[in-house]
Amino acid sequence: MPQHPTYLIHHIALDQQSPLPLPSANRHSGYYLVFWWKDRALGHLFIKPGEVLTDDVYLTKLAAAIEPALRQYIAAPHDKEPNMSLLQHKEYSQWAEWARQNLQPDSTEQLPASVPVSVIICTRNRAGQLQECLQNLLSLSCVPQEILVIDNAPIDESTFEAASLFKQVTYVREHRPGLDIARNTGLQHAKYELVAYVDDDVRVHPTWAYWVWDTFRDASVAAMTGLVIAAKLETKAQVNFEKYWSFNRGYVDKTYTPDFIDATMAIGPPVWEIGAGANMAFRKSVFEQVGLFNELLDVGAAGCNGDSEMWHRILSAGLNIKYNPRAIVFHEHRRETKGLKKQLFYYMRGFTVAALLQQERQKQAGYKQHLLQVLPKFYFKLIKDGFPRYTSRTSTIWAEMRGMASGFIYYKRHQRRLFKSYRN
Template sequence: MKIHPPYHIKHIRLQEDPTPVYSDPSPTGSYLVFWWSDIALGDLYLEPNKKISEKEYYRLMRHAILPALRFYATEQQHLQPDWQKLLPDNNYKAWAITLEALFLNYTSTIVAERVPVSVIICTHNRASQLQQCLTNLSKLACQAVEIIVVDNAPTDAATEITVKQFTYAGNLAYVREPRKGLDIARNTGLKHAAYSVVAFVDDDVSVHHLWLHHVWDSFRNPGIAAMTGLVLASELQTEAQYLFEKHWSFNRGYADKIYTKSFLLNTYAQGPPVWEIGAGANMAFRKDVLEATGTFNELLDAGAAGCSGDSELWYRLLLHGYTIHYNPRAIVYHQHRKDIKSLRKQIFYYMRGHAAAALIQQKQYKGAAYTQHLIRLLLKGYTRSILRGFPSYQARYTTLWAQISGVLSGLIFYYKNR
């Protein structure tokens, strides 16, 4: 049996001397995340047992960070047109000076000590993870005036005890929701939120110390109704964690994206891929917008169809003409499942929820080709994967049967509950 090597996550600070991270072939892999100050710019996998030259390392690094640099450069018209030539293998000092100017608007802003945001954490029987999440939130440079912990269908009092023993400078509320379901818990949190902006994080994430500052910054634009942020892996020690990050990642890139109804209009023929907008582990909304359009669909996500309550809500917001901002400076770190069995179960419910949500979205606008999307997925996409993975179905194909059965289960769930 082939043993999957761990990947060590290394955060490369480019404002410091960007010494190339390469060496003699190693039995372990590396996952590099490149930063300028507190702004993530790109990532790069260095495979195990592979040596690369300094020249190749810089080439790969340029490829990883250029999309983000191009985005930030569009806002700095004074930059010289050939700024890309100043990458570190040519002239690091000049390059560093250029990047300092490139990110000045984002690194020189004043950070408020506290902002009027309600942070909602939905949890189920994971008191130790919740404790870490709350501790992390209490140490942010910019903190929320309110944190609401929704204890979803608990089997013991551990979560309640954890919240009541925790000290937080703002308001920390505990809400018990006996009905099982993530979207039920999310809607319960919304009912108890006192502030106009509500942000959701999962109990298995840790957040960057400027996370809430950047969440709030998105809503300084009155035209933004919702936002999502960057989700990075917190570790890639196991095969399951590596496979999830490689093929199911929550990471939506390092450059800002604005989603409007035109995103739907331009993709109706393929079934609008609203799941690309972000991840439920890191999202926020204007509360009055949800009151106008409806909150989370409780047929979706954990406890029901399995998943996609967040993406269905993003679809509905866009359908009503609202705007969503993907802000990659609002960063959280997610703890992926560690074993293959848990990964397969997770992917099964992802695809079950995906299929159910696609048909719910199809019903909202009949011109959206979600039915065709699911047919293509089953008849073409998975047929190709079955042939390619035969006979061993290793690596990414280890979840293939979970995907297929998840889609079929989601179709059955939708037609039973429509």
């Protein structure tokens, strides 16, 4: 087995094909299998390089991976059980017929041509990726009615030139550097009540914009996140990110209510579990109630944590957040370990500052215990287990720990400004 295996991604449409035969074993590359029923992603499965699975073992693993999602898609009456035995016994045609008869009808077969959603892409000096992202958004089965490109502190005109290729795209230049600054600038220019954010390094599923809009047909939803699937797992850095820092939050709907904060207060509410900024959306009116993104929680400032801190504020204000796995994007993780280390440094720095701010707001929260006791024990174990080679999960621990230390220092130096920004 290679020291740093990579994975070939296979998307398997169970409504159109049998999951068998299993891809042939390869000692150089593993497999990342994503299972679909029409436009619904149902689950995934990692197969390690050189791992040999019998058909029976493979189908058992497949059934376990997709059963939770199948349960939520079973049509009324909802007391039916997914018939996984047919799949496990290789009766595939019978299983597929069961699925066709018992799963909810596909509501995306007749999509509206467009939906009233403003999509905001915050970007900086990545014109090639931006152009691909815009082409993707404009070719969807159902397109958003507004696309805004926020050019964040550019060093040249390449982003403007890329955006100018598309007459449907609105270009806005924001001279002040910072992701959350750019996010707020996008909000101020957006025309529609529903505002969605995607990164310039994602490609969205053809039905993504529809599902963003559909999520907010529930009046109780203030914000949402969606499913993020890895686009490529070709390098060590990409594999490590997906295995240990994945944006993928699963294939089953989840609704986060203020009870989530109350139930997890003792350990420090893990709001980062709610979703990723690469695929999120809001009602604009929410920001009138909870405030804009905190521009001090930013790369170049405290670090990367503006989205998670916003989840905390929304739930603390008594509002709900929906995770909808039908709103799907494909994210291209950083290819090089150097870039991944930099990313995780800022993640942990921003996480530390946001946690300390949230601790200040809610004195009973367990964030300090998490920062001063839980995480040090966790990293001590990683250091011990990784010695002396520090590969795979342990290859980035020094960057992560430096990020935490930097976060404490930043928080100490800028406490007054941070408190003021948090209250505002």
